[in-house]
Amino acid sequence: MRRRAALIASLLAASVLMAGCRSMPPLSEPDRSEIVSVPGGACEISWWLSPAVDDPPAEAGRIAAEALDEATVSDAQRASWFRLLDDDPDLDSVPVIRLHGSAYLEAVREDVRSALDDAGYPDTERVIEVYSTLSCA
Known part of the structure; x- marks a missing residue:
């Protein structure tokens, strides 16, 4: 379990940093956008x-589009993702407002991955x- 948590934390650290750098700017309008209130802004x-592959199944x-559209983030999900991110020493220099935003971002992504997993x-x-991209103020 600890190995899995460490792997997830490392992947999240990379996601947070990539989202901040916008290293892969999207070429189209987003499929979902929102402004989320977080502590501090x-x-x-x-x-x-x-x-992610050539010719993915329709x-x-x-399923992914529907899950992204319908994804809701509970306080428990936000808190869980925030704790995971906040406990990662690789993210110590990331502002706390950004960690809160990233927690919301990852909870939505988790809903999409779960829906796809449930569908096989x-x-x-x-x-x-x-x-995803994230901009906090």
Whole structure:
């Protein structure tokens, strides 16, 4: 369990840093955008769905789009993701407002991955990627 948590934390650290750098600017309008209130301010978050393989199943795209549209973030999910991010020493220099925004961002991404997994498209064989950007003030 500790190994999995460490792996997830490392992947999240990379996601947070990549979202901050916007190293992969999207070429289209986001599939979902919102402004989220967080302690200390607000964050603008956008998500894009993109094929991770050539010719992904249409069903996977539909499931991912529906899950992204319907994703809701509970206080418990936010708190859980925040604790995971806040406990990662690689993120010690990331402002706390950004960690709160990233917690929300990751909870939505988790909903999409879970929906795909439930439909038989596990994350280990990813067919749809969820890209995101985060800007907090």
